[in-house]
Amino acid sequence: MDLNTDLVQELLGALPHEGGVLTDPDLLQSYEHDEADLVPYGTPAVVVRPRTTGQVSAVLRAATRHRIPVIPQGARSGLAGGANAIEGAIVLSLTGMNEIIDIDAANRIAVVQPGVVNAQLRRAVAAEGLYYPPDPGSWEQSTIGGNVSTDAGGMCCVKYGVTSDHVIGLEVVLASGEVLNCGRRTAKGVAGYDLTSLFVGSEGTLGVITEITVKLRPAPEPALTLVAVFDTLAAAGAAVSAVVSSGMQPSMLEVIDRVTLTAIEAYRPMDLPTAAAALLVAAVDSGGRAPDDLARIAAMCRSAQASDVYVASDEAEADSLLAARRLAHPALEHFAAQLFPGGGGIMVDDVAVPRTRLVELIEGIEFISAEHGVVVATVGHAGDGNLHPIIVIDRSDPVNLAQGQKVFDAIMSLGLSLGGTSTGEHGVGLLKRDWLAREIGPTGLKAHRSIKTALDPDNILNPGKVF
Amino acid sequence: MDLNTDLVQELLGALPHEGGVLTDPDLLQSYEHDEADLVPYGTPAVVVRPRTTGQVSAVLRAATRHRIPVIPQGARSGLAGGANAIEGAIVLSLTGMNEIIDIDAANRIAVVQPGVVNAQLRRAVAAEGLYYPPDPGSWEQSTIGGNVSTDAGGMCCVKYGVTSDHVIGLEVVLASGEVLNCGRRTAKGVAGYDLTSLFVGSEGTLGVITEITVKLRPAPEPALTLVAVFDTLAAAGAAVSAVVSSGMQPSMLEVIDRVTLTAIEAYRPMDLPTAAAALLVAAVDSGGRAPDDLARIAAMCRSAQASDVYVASDEAEADSLLAARRLAHPALEHFAAQLFPGGGGIMVDDVAVPRTRLVELIEGIEFISAEHGVVVATVGHAGDGNLHPIIVIDRSDPVNLAQGQKVFDAIMSLGLSLGGTSTGEHGVGLLKRDWLAREIGPTGLKAHRSIKTALDPDNILNPGKVF
Incomplete structure (x- = not known):
């Protein structure tokens, strides 16, 4: 005391x-x-x-x-x-350090404090005709500092990459209190080790990020969006494989399964086709080529046995489709609470596999769900091979909880066996420490520990997280 | 012994x-x-x-x-x-480890050994309709392992980024002999520290890279190319600023100054406009929009007082312009040998500034050259703010050599004062150790040393390089 x-x-x-x-x-x-x-x-x-x-x-x-x-x-x-x-x-x-320090439109960079909310930055740069792509589901709440620390993704990644693809410089306070500046404000720069990338995604274990320099893109062309309805998840997966193998670059390629659709429709009715096994939501922002690209994606969906393909007539309609996708988490929480009034909850998983293994991942999740008698909703960034299986659990029932944990582990194990990774964009935190160890092996862990010790010798920064 | x-x-x-x-x-x-x-x-x-x-x-x-x-x-x-x-x-x-292990076209990745030559990889993936963008000047000789170790760039970077933007996984042998696998084969993945990026650009000081996984892009659309002729370097710089501020994404935007033009023309006559102060070579590969984009760039060049703008009539003609650009180094070596028969040589510099400071950099280099009476040829990746001032020296004359070194230092100093970095793409090696120290400061150096010690405690890996 x-x-x-x-x-x-x-x-x-x-x-x-x-x-x-x-x-x-x-x-x-x-x-x-x-x-x-x-x-x-x-x-x-x-x-x-x-x-x-x-x-x-x-x-x-x-x-x-x-x-x-x-x-x-x-x-x-x-x-x-x-x-x-x-x-x-x-x-x-760090939410009080929430100033946008500079938007340098000519050089297409922005410098921000870590507490700036993602949506705040997106809107500020949009006002200058620029675009900050990373768009995690939490974009209206989450901070750029948090996004950088977890290397957050979102729906943009299939074309524009994750947070680390946009961070070019950092100010970091080290455990000693010393202030480290790394990276640059130039378009290119290779002076010394890429410490910037080392801190991105390090989840607060190596230093405290106090200033972030991101690169910006020109505002994208308006997106054209379609929805394709499938009778099986595997058919939706096949359509995704066709699109990603084609060399096209959709700006979004999301999948929503029946459980999720049903939960969203119950949470906020919007005439979603809840009888479908899965929806794909695809968008293209390729300018003059976009109508052709969208037509090609539509044709690929039909070839993969889509029962319906519906092109959004305007941006407003496309936005409402996206809004539905973004409701998946709260809707599934609501669904869980109704299913298990005593203690319904969700475990949000995050697994990425090589894009061509997506169908195997989807089918495997369905099998695991059925085998354990646990409801798993599948939603995610299909175009990246990055899914968020959401496991519906009853916190008040130890047997159900244990089954939920088994399902979680089985999905992680499946992802790794398909050549995947245990986290596509959410990070390791506490949830996946064991899975990280399994994924990177003893030599990887040793390298992690040695770097951690080098930068934080007293282990005071977020100890016990990641590994 | x-x-x-x-x-x-x-x-x-x-x-x-x-x-x-x-x-x-x-x-x-x-x-x-x-x-x-x-x-x-x-x-x-x-x-x-x-x-x-x-x-x-x-x-x-x-x-x-x-x-x-x-x-x-x-x-x-x-x-x-x-x-x-x-x-x-x-x-x-590592030149004997030169196998392309896998080209996975559907997932758009390739796995290669470090001794694979850049051009060899480019051609192999092109045969599958894919594209590996990094194209350092040395691409016909340099290896992917070397490219990764220096984080090499090239002419593609203005649109497609440097080597680190394309490497997603590595196998690295640590100083202990242990084999570390880092990164992934998936489109996304944030499991643990980004060790892959740490090793990229570390110039052999942290481990020996024995396998590299790169992501590939779909083959780009055919490029349209133009050349603009300027009476002053500053006018060429102004045209570059206009293009990069416009939000357009040229696939190439290179500058070649009069000294370089003269040297190339002397080395291999091809009717270059050697009376011009500078040429800009710009290309766009934006598909159906490309003719419009090229016309916009042409208009910007004319607004910036280009005395002539010439659009290449076909890819063969564009290729010959690129060939001229790629001859800069050997042509300037030849030029130096003729200028100083006793010991002519060149010091190739590499400096990057925020794109909007390019004109100041160019004018500053001209001033420094004149002030010291040393010939400096300027060529480089204007669209990235990344120039290669090439200092022509006489190795046999200590006074000239000392002047050359002063010019080198003055250009480095100018670059940093403009908010730039001491190396845009060539790396630090031995040449720029002092400049790295100045750029990253004592805290940066300390962080570098602690990471080096963590991974190579006996300091056996390329000791003395970088810092």
Whole structure:
């Protein structure tokens, strides 16, 4: 307790602004965990909300002196427990550092603080005719800092890549409190090790990101969108394979299965074809070539036995299709609560396989679901081979929970056996530490540990996460 | 000597094939250095040419046991001395590991050994309708392993990015001899630290790359090409700024100055407009939109006072323009030899600035050249803000050499002052160690050192390079 009193005094000295240091137990509770279900968390001793890089340095120096873990947090919308607090730790919330420092339209870059919300950046650059592609499902809540720390993806990735494809420079506060600048503002640059990429996706275990330089693209051409309806998931998968093998570059290629459709329709009725096994939502933003591209995708869907292919007549209609896709998580939570009134919940998985193995993954998930008698909704970024199987569980029933965990493990195992990875875009956090170890093997783990030790010798930064 | 005899015996045991271990002094000499001028090198004690990853492991285990430095080498076409041998070291030449292991057309990836030549990979994937964009000037000689180690660029980068934008997985032999697999074969994947990006561009200081997985693109549409002729370099720079600020995505945007034009014309006469201050060569591969895009670029060049704009009538003509651009290095070497028969040579520099600062960089280089009375030819990837000022020197004249070094330093200093980086694509090697230190500062250097020590605790891998 004395230690903590000392620490809090020190933190109050460094962050004297109102709300800079929180110790009220009710407030502390609200910083305990992100949106991952069924992973452990504790109550922090203190929450700090710095406004400057200097304050972040001060917090890390104090933490190092007291040997207290620091858990960096953004909007806590993560899905792997990467931002979960440890009992007695310092939570370092970066949502107050939310300034867009610079939008340099001529050089097509933006410099932002980590607490800037994804949608805020997207809108600000759109006003300059520019485009920041990464669009995780949480884009209205999640912060760029969190997106960078987890290397977040979204629906854009099939054409535009994930967050790491857009970050070119970082300011990072190291465990020692020293401020490291890495990367550049130039279009090209290869000076020294690519530390920028090392910090992207490191989930707060190597340093605290306090400034981010991203590259921007010209605003894309307006997208044309279609929906194809399939009687089997495998047929939808076959259509995806045809599209991705064709060399075309759709700007979106998403799959939504029957369980998800039913849940969305129940949550917000919009005449979705709930009798279908799956919908594909595809978009192209290839300008003058777009109508041809869309027609080719439509033809490929029909060849793959789509029972209906429907082209959105305008952007408004396309947006409403996207809105449906974006409702998958809340709708499935609602569905779970109705199915299991005592404790319904969802485990959101994230697995990516080589695109040509998508059908095998989809069929395997169906088999696993049936075998264990557990409802699994499948939705995701089909064009990337990246699916989010969502396992519907009853938290109040230990038998059901155990089955849910078995299903989760079986899907992870299937993904790896298909040459895939245990996380396409959500990160490892606490949820997938064992799977990371299995995926990268002992030599990979050893390399991870040695780098972690090199940059954070006292292991104060988000300890226990990732590996 | 005993130590070396022991070592050689051990290496012969591990690499028993013909030519696996070279100790003939004449042969050793030919492995001493890459193509950088005026940087130090030594004679290796032994050159090993492994054929398998297991043999690379054996070499590194032996080197670690004997505490002898290992210098990985590809085609030695690098321009920063990164592959230069150290006296008494083991040179590890990877040109014998030159197999294309897999081209997976449906998933658009290729898996190759490091000794595969860039052009060999490009042609192999082109046969499948695919495209591997990175195209360094040395593409007919340089290896993918070397390209990855230096994060090589080329003329494609303005649209398609550098080597690191295309590498998704690596097999790396660590200093301990352990084999690390990092990255993935999937379109997306964020499992653990991005070790792949850490090794890309690390110039052989962190591990020996023995297998590379790259992503491929669909074959691009045929390019349309134009040449614009300018009376001042600044006018050419203004045209570049207009094009890059417009949001268009040319597939090439190169500048060639008068000195370079004159040198190329003297080396291989092709009616280049040697009275011009600069040529811009621009290409677009945007399919149906390409003629419009090219017309817009032409209009921008005319607005920037181009004295002539010439559209290539077909791909053959465009190819001959590119061939001229690719002759810059040998032509300038020839020019230097004629200018200074006693010891003419060139120092190839590489500096990148934010694209909007290009005119300032170009004008600054002209000023520096005039101020020091040293001929500087400027050629490069204007669309990326990445120039290669080529300093023409007389190796036999210490005064001229000293002036050349001053010009080199002044250009580096100018680049950094414009918010640029000391190397856009050639790497640091030995040539730019001091400039890297200046660019990344003491905290950056410390982070580099700690990572180097974590992965190579005995400092046997290409010691002394980069920092």
